[in-house]
Amino acid sequence: MAEIKAHEFDQFVKRRAKEYRIFLIYGPDRGLVSERAGELAKMTGVDTADAFSFMRLEASDINADPGRLYDEANSTGLFGGEKLIWIKGAGADKNLSDALSGIAQNPPDNAWIIIEAGDLKKGANLRKAAEGASAAVAIPCYADDAKALNSLIDEELAASGLRITADARSLLLDSLGGDRIASRNEIRKLALYAQGDGTIEEQHILDIVGDASAISADDAVDAILKGDLPDFLHAVQKVVASKTPVFLVLQGCLRQFQMLDLMRAEMDERRVSAQDALNIHGRHLHFRRKPVIEGALRNWNAAAISTEMNRLQAAILQSRQRSSLEDTIAMQTLLATTLIAARGRSRG
Known part of the structure; x- marks a missing residue:
């Protein structure tokens, strides 16, 4: 099974991509799916302006005529040479999955196939077809983490000959994520605005950068930790509008409670304050989030944190076992946690 981690x-594009003929990016x-598909297209060396060697299709074209993929991949271009078939808009498409499985058993020597898909769950037919074929590779594209966003910032600003202060970087990171192309465009817009200034300061960010984040998980x-139901519902609306799985909020909530558990243990075992525990274990947190975490440490004792972690873990397991109810399970669990936090805050 071939799958490339984010x-x-x-390095895969530079060193190993030419070992494969079929690429599923999902x-x-x-934005990241589209960007990585573009990088793979460049790797093939096929001229995308040449209509005789390059073909762009929609997944619906293959679903309507599954044999078309085989025919296109094995046909010879007018002037010979290699071909590139770039398929967009794939999802849970059985006909496309069957077509991919068939062609992967006897992959063409002179054709490359790139398939762009949305979020495919583990076990989805298209993923299984790509992951189970020696000539194919599956490439997942999830929202950029802090490391990836920092690399993106460094790459774009270096190209413009700009530096950025630590505080400005933290503020910029808050405005990025969720979609690679949107994030890259925001950084380029910032670089253009700051051209000639040498160093990007916080004011540059406030002046020019919008909210490019498609994910409002944080x-x-x-909002959950504060027990603020209106803020929670507003944030979840942004998550849903960005077509991001609510499950990611559930995961993020569990990670936050795991951190609270570590900090709470520090407070109870070493008799330190919430602020001291935060300084020890929360140095990587953005300064704007620290008051929320500090407040949660005052509202949640060790036993309550442990109970909530167990409930969140059970919900994650249940959502994986019953994928059709994933969003419902996540929302019910997160709403319950928000209400528990609200009761704890009112008692405090």
């Missing part, structure tokens, strides 16, 4: 992609970050988690 951090392996750059995930909730549509906002939702913070």
